[in-house]
Structures are given as C-alpha cells and as structure tokens.
Amino acid sequence: MKRKYSQEEVEQLMIGRIYCNHxxxxxxxxxxxxxxWTMNLGNKWSWIITVTAAMIIIVIVFMMLELS
Incomplete structure (x- = not known):
C-alpha cells in the first residue's frame, strides 16, 4: 500500500542525499x-519533473547558441 512517510521514516531510509522509496x-x-530538500527517485513524477527541467535547459541552451 502506498502512503506518505513521516520525516523520521524518510531519514532512516535515506542513503546520503539519495532517497528512493517506491x-x-x-x-x-x-x-x-x-x-x-531532495526528490524521491522512487516516485515516477520526480522523474517526469527532472526530465522536463532538463529538456527546458537544453532548449534554452540551443536557442542561445543559435542567437550568437
């Protein structure tokens, strides 16, 4: 059953700065x-946010390269 974990449970499951709990x-x-703050890499939405942010950065970089 999926649920929201408490702060204490998060601290116990965290490995350094990486947290992955499905x-x-x-x-x-x-x-x-x-x-x-860190992202729960076990949650599919965190990957969607990460990929979207990376795509936005890539588009901005390519746009700036074309302008120069």
Missing part, C-alpha cells in the same frame, strides 16, 4: 538542516 507518495522530501 512505497512513498511524496515527490519532494525534506532532510534535517537548512535547504535540505
């Missing part, structure tokens, strides 16, 4: 500390 519904998870 059972967790959270896309973004917070670690202890300031500005300590």
């Amino acid at each position: 059972e967790d519904l959270n896309i973004f998870v917070r670690r202890k500390g300031l500005y300590a």
Whole structure:
C-alpha cells in the first residue's frame, strides 16, 4: 500500500542525499538542516519533473547558441 512517510521514516531510509522509496507518495522530501530538500527517485513524477527541467535547459541552451 502506498502512503506518505513521516520525516523520521524518510531519514532512516535515506542513503546520503539519495532517497528512493517506491512505497512513498511524496515527490519532494525534506532532510534535517537548512535547504535540505531532495526528490524521491522512487516516485515516477520526480522523474517526469527532472526530465522536463532538463529538456527546458537544453532548449534554452540551443536557442542561445543559435542567437550568437
């Protein structure tokens, strides 16, 4: 059963800065500390967000290269 995990459960399952839990519904998870957000790589939506952001960056770079 998929569910949202608590902060304590996230901390136990995190390996360094990488968090991958297919059972967790959270896309973004917070670690202890300031500005300590990461993505749940077990959630398909985090991959969609990552690929979309990468495509936008690639399009912007190619547009800037064509202008120069």
